[in-house]
Amino acid sequence: MSDLTPGGTSESGRGGVSWYEASARQRVRLLLDAGSFTEFVGPEQRETSPHLQVFDLPEQFDDGMVVGAGTLGGGAVLVAAQEGRFMGGAFGEVHGAKLTGLLRAARDLTSTPVLILFDTGGVRLQEANAGELAIAEIMRAVVEARHAGVTVLGLVGGRSGCFGGGGLIAGCCSALAVSEQGRIGVSGPEVIETNRGVEEFDSKDRPLVWRTTGGKHRRLIGGADAFADDTVDAFRACALDLLRTTGPLTLDTLRNEQARLRERLDRFGACADARDVWAKRGVDDAGAVPGLPADDFIALAGRVAEPSHDAR
Amino acid sequence: MENLTYRHKAKTRAPGDKPLALVGVVASGNLEVLVERVLPDTDCEVAIATTAKGFGDVWAAVVSDFVERRSPGGLRLSINDGGARPDTVALRLSQAVRSLEEGR
Amino acid sequence: MTLDEILQSLFPDGHDIARTDGLLSGSATMKGGAVAAVIGVEGRAPLGVDGALKLGGHVLDALERGGDAPVIVLVDSDSQRMSKRDELLGLNEFLAHLAKGLILADLRGRPTVGILYGHTAAGAFIATALATRVLVGLPGAEPEVMDLPSMARVTKLSVEVLTEKARSTPVFAPGLDNLARTGGVLETWDPSKPLADQLAAVLGRADTRDRRDALGKERGGRPKAADIAERVRELATRAG
Amino acid sequence: MRDWSRDGTARDERVAAGRVLARGKAVHRDDAAKLLEALLKPGDRVCLEGDNQKQADLLAEALTRVDPAVVHDLHMVQSGVVLPEHLDVFESGIAKRLDYSYSGPQAARVARMLFGGKIELGAVHTYLELFARYFIDLTPHVALIAAVSADRDGNLYTGPNTEDTPTVVEATTFKNGVVVAQVNEIVDRVPRVDIPGDRVHFVVEAGRPFYVEPLFTRDPGAVTETQILTAMLAIKGIYAPYAVKRLNHGIGFNTAAIELLLPTYADRLGLKGEICTHWALNPHPTLIPAIESGWVEQIHSFGSEVGMDDYIRARPDVYFTGADGSLRSNRAFCQTAGLYACDMFIGSTLQIDLAGHSSTVTTSRVAGFGGAPNMGSDPRGRRHPSAPWLKAGREADPDAPAPLRRGRKLVVQIGETFGDGNVPLFVEKLDALNLAEKLDLELAPVMVYADDTTHIVTEEGVANLLLCRSPAEREQAIRGVAGYTEIGRGRDRAMVERLRARKVIQRPEDLGVDPLDADRSLLAARSVKDLVHWSGGLYAPPAKFRNW
Structure with a gap:
């Protein structure tokens, strides 16, 4: 099925289409070369979650995960996209298994890159055990694929961000591209507030939430390798760029990551706020960072963010 | 969940060449419509799974207007509904039929 | 079993394991003389950026030293540490780093075995016990992806209703048995027999491929995952 | 001798009592x-x-x-x-x-x-x-x-x-x-x-x-396709034919969508300079793109809006400002302006009945109406003519001699047939009446009376009540745009089609609007951040509207 059309956002050209607003299907179709996408186990096969009925919840024909193959800049890629509006993009049994299968194929093929379009709050509560195991299986499959030489890119810019186990999978990828809207973390702000109190983290303080978990902070602290404006075109450009620059996962890669993360803890471990991190990073006016337009921010990040290749 | 199925006769075959399409997502106040060209050109079937119980009359009216306005002959439309309003349902049904016409 | 009893029964030939701030790291002599690397979390400690980096470094050091001795991961933890500082510093990268180290160890011929002897939850679980080749449980272990009261809050169902639903499916409720039925835990060990023997038996027959989804299907807890993954794998392999 | 300043004396005594605490x-x-x-x-x-x-x-x-x-x-x-x-x-x-x-x-x-x-x-x-x-x-x-x-x-x-x-x-x-x-x-x-x-x-x-309270900030990110459709219908079906230049908008998402469609959809219809030039309006952030695109001549405001101060200060040609540069608002004057100097009010409500009465009062919420009943009423004291006012008057009473015929203010209710939680907009009987019975009120809390209401816009179309010649026609005109609510399903289909032939009801297709074109990409801004960009960084939205 190469032409699944989402309801919601304009189909006229990918440039102006907001990544944040687009559906998973639309992101996939407009990210890849026109007409190149083929879906595996698509919605017409109705492989829905076997568990949502127990909770009297509606199913989605693709269980919120689109997987398939296509080309990007003429090169073959495998691609997976989460639909962040269906159950918050959360990992359930079927949802996760599709991505696991895709990554195992990549491992076997050894050279076809994989793009993961994250949009998830983490594990789907109603099938928590299945979702948790799916995440563990996906992480294993990512590492196996990368160990076999495959590049696995993560793109984060959807409304559910990339939280919980999704954040851990993102941390296993060869490289990440993120937009301002693309929040990455493990414990969401509401979860921290519920467990530790509003003094620890005020989830209603939106500027705080965004500067602690948002794309700009992740880029500046080294948690993401590229920053994209919120358009499909910008993500496409980032993906093409990152595909050229990433290598396989080796022991050296993890050694480098160990050093990179060690340095991060040493330098920023005592910072109370993201603005302190940015200032230490060398940003002159840390308070102005959230308001910077994408181009200006990309230029800034180019000057101060660490090159993190082969350290992830 | 409530399951509803409506079968109608349609005046004409739905335009376009594509065998299937999907529009929308299942979320609160939203729905997905999977449309497949699998029936005789005179038939149309709409199958709904919805979280909102007891709205059969409204669904029947929406579906019947849709068949009259769009004449979706040959189509089976399968809906997963997260409690969408009728105007949203009507919009998605129209979007689904139109997306069978889109090129590529 | 207490951690001391477990270590005694697992490594009767001795071990050198440091225990600080709820973290375990060190080495132990296996039956047959090989020296395994050991890491872990004890006392239901939460796993944050500092702990994950320390454990990850220990795994990488073991890999650096070479050989094919196993890496043993003992877990009695809280969830990931929930704090603004951890998130600010990028906890997801630290937990992923630890997990990648464990998975890479296995891929480089160092079998990894997770032993769940207490509690664990959420991100800490994924980064430790679930990143191993084989996960076994000891009776009384209480893995908990999501606790029922939290689930009740989100699903707006009462704990009683959830408990009732949990009788018909192992897919969402906490507990070792539920996790075993979904394929996450290979087996539960018998504490009355030497753990060293049971460890040796597991190492003798473990598959290097991730077969947890197939196990979940066999045991009826995850009816679809294995088949879906395999179908996608086949289609993608052909397309690629 | 009568003391003619007892009140003044009492006031002086109060002030004296207070002075004890004052410096x-x-x-x-x-x-x-x-x-x-x-x-x-x-x-x-x-x-x-x-x-x-x-x-x-x-x-x-x-x-x-x-x-x-x-x-x-x-x-x-x-x-x-x-x-x-x-x-x-x-x-x-x-x-x-x-x-x-x-x-x-x-x-x-x-x-x-x-x-x-x-x-x-x-x-x-x-x-x-x-x-x-x-x-x-x-x-x-x-x-x-x-x-x-x-x-x-x-x-x-x-x-x-x-x-x-x-x-x-x-x-x-x-x-x-x-x-x-x-x-x-x-x-x-x-x-x-x-x-x-x-x-x-x-x-x-x-x-x-x-x-x-930032009452007038609407996040463009929350504007739905259906709201955009209603906005397109309003622009093409009312703003354009009446050439409405002087107006007031309510605070709902439908009118926010209209504001955001001016520099895009309305511009493509060639309406710039023809509509929406003079406003009685709070400083709505969603109007920034239209202002920046040169649509707006001037705006007088009831109050200000959180975060808009610097933007207003930098646009004194548009807003009323003091010698210090900041906005001077005045609710009483602006309400008067909305009543007498505007040709249209368009806003949203929670309930509309079969006659066209509307109210936001329900039995569990007595919200009051603020300025809406004033804005949304036809001022009988108005004496100056304008094209929209005269056209509306002509439609309401085509047979009256023109020099003696009052014009009519356009009073438009815009909304979706179902609101939040699938609650229908159209009802047999307003909750306001139930409330009046329960509280034994002499007057039910009606926001806009039926005889003031000239148009109703929903996603199903535009009903022009000025063209109705009987209560029965009026009822069917309302039913005819009431969608799949019970009121809508209870319509007389034949009569609705006759009303449609007379353009009392205009469907999207009658107006040349394809519902499938109602798309968020039509919005001049799709997020609060877009509004900040449009303002050149002058608009500083409150934290709760920030996604960055």
Whole structure:
């Protein structure tokens, strides 16, 4: 099925289409070369979650995960996209298994890159055990694929961000591209507030939430390798760029990551706020960072963010 | 969940060449419509799974207007509904039929 | 079993394991003389950026030293540490780093075995016990992806209703048995027999491929995952 | 001999009692409750400035702390019942009777307290109506107002949110009343004098800004496709044919969508300069793209809006500003402007009945209507002609001789046939009537009366009620755009088709609008951040609207 059309956002050209607003299907179709996408186990096969009925919840024909193959800049890629509006993009049994299968194929093929379009709050509560195991299986499959030489890119810019186990999978990828809207973390702000109190983290303080978990902070602290404006075109450009620059996962890669993360803890471990991190990073006016337009921010990040290749 | 199925006769075959399409997502106040060209050109079937119980009359009216306005002959439309309003349902049904016409 | 009893029964030939701030790291002599690397979390400690980096470094050091001795991961933890500082510093990268180290160890011929002897939850679980080749449980272990009261809050169902639903499916409720039925835990060990023997038996027959989804299907807890993954794998392999 | 200045003497006695706590006019905030105890007498009419946006929150809190044995049974006359404290004083018996206009966030509690007998209700007014009564029979004995700063003489700078203050002070001071102002700070020289000091008796320095609710900020990210469709229908079906230049918008998402479609969809229809040039409107952030695209000549405002101050300051050709550069708003004048100088009001409601009466009051929420009934009414005193007004008048009464035919103000209700939680917009009987029965009110709280309503826009089409010639036609015109609500499904299909032939009802296809084109990409801004970009970084949205 190469032409699944989402309801919601304009189909006229990918440039102006907001990544944040687009559906998973639309992101996939407009990210890849026109007409190149083929879906595996698509919605017409109705492989829905076997568990949502127990909770009297509606199913989605693709269980919120689109997987398939296509080309990007003429090169073959495998691609997976989460639909962040269906159950918050959360990992359930079927949802996760599709991505696991895709990554195992990549491992076997050894050279076809994989793009993961994250949009998830983490594990789907109603099938928590299945979702948790799916995440563990996906992480294993990512590492196996990368160990076999495959590049696995993560793109984060959807409304559910990339939280919980999704954040851990993102941390296993060869490289990440993120937009301002693309929040990455493990414990969401509401979860921290519920467990530790509003003094620890005020989830209603939106500027705080965004500067602690948002794309700009992740880029500046080294948690993401590229920053994209919120358009499909910008993500496409980032993906093409990152595909050229990433290598396989080796022991050296993890050694480098160990050093990179060690340095991060040493330098920023005592910072109370993201603005302190940015200032230490060398940003002159840390308070102005959230308001910077994408181009200006990309230029800034180019000057101060660490090159993190082969350290992830 | 409530399951509803409506079968109608349609005046004409739905335009376009594509065998299937999907529009929308299942979320609160939203729905997905999977449309497949699998029936005789005179038939149309709409199958709904919805979280909102007891709205059969409204669904029947929406579906019947849709068949009259769009004449979706040959189509089976399968809906997963997260409690969408009728105007949203009507919009998605129209979007689904139109997306069978889109090129590529 | 207490951690001391477990270590005694697992490594009767001795071990050198440091225990600080709820973290375990060190080495132990296996039956047959090989020296395994050991890491872990004890006392239901939460796993944050500092702990994950320390454990990850220990795994990488073991890999650096070479050989094919196993890496043993003992877990009695809280969830990931929930704090603004951890998130600010990028906890997801630290937990992923630890997990990648464990998975890479296995891929480089160092079998990894997770032993769940207490509690664990959420991100800490994924980064430790679930990143191993084989996960076994000891009776009384209480893995908990999501606790029922939290689930009740989100699903707006009462704990009683959830408990009732949990009788018909192992897919969402906490507990070792539920996790075993979904394929996450290979087996539960018998504490009355030497753990060293049971460890040796597991190492003798473990598959290097991730077969947890197939196990979940066999045991009826995850009816679809294995088949879906395999179908996608086949289609993608052909397309690629 | 009759004493003709008893009220003045009483006022002087009150002021003298308050002076004990004051240095000059300044009273320390810790003494605010004591001051009120000194000034207030049981049964006084009190205006505790609760406007649509700004709130005299320190004085509201102080009033809850007065001794009910000393101060009780007050008659509150204030436009906005917004803060919890506004109702706390009724719980404790400090206040007893209430005349007001709007109670958005407290609407549910107002309803409970009305049913519980805790509040003796005077009436729910429009703003202009309540202001009018301040000068006739609801004149305050004491007014508790809010401003940004004061000097030692009591000259007040209200900041951009002038709102009701001049009206309240005018009615109080000049009729022997006492005025107490809370100010953020006392300064040597105020930026501009909004209220002359000789009208102010006491000043309390709060040391912090008064509370302002960002009521008029609509996040473009939340605008739906259906709302965009209704906006397209309104632009093509009403704005364009009537060439509406002078208008007021409500605060709903449908009208926000219209604002966001002006530089895109309406521009492509060639309507720039033809519509929407002169406004009675708060500084809506969603109007920024239209302003920046050169659509808007000028805007007069009821109040300001949080975060818009710097933008307004930089666009003095568009907004009314003082010598200091900041916005000068005035609710009374702007309401008058909306009534007499605008050709159209368009807004949303919660319920519309078969005659076309509409109300936002439900049995569980007594929200009041603020300015909508005033904006949304045909002013019988209007005498100046304009093209839209004359056209509407002609449609309503084509046979009358033109020189004697009144024009009509366009009063448009816009909405989706189903609202939040699938609640239908169209009903057989308004909840307002049920409420009136339950509370034994002489007048049901109707927001816009049927005979003022000229058009209804839903996603199903535009109904032009001016063209209806009988109550039956009117009912079917309403049913004909009521979608799949019970009202809509109960339509006489043949009659609806006849009305459609006469353009009483116009469907999207009749207007050349394809519902499938109703797409978020049509919006000039799709997020609050886009609005910031449009403003050149001058708009500073409140934190709760930030996604960055």
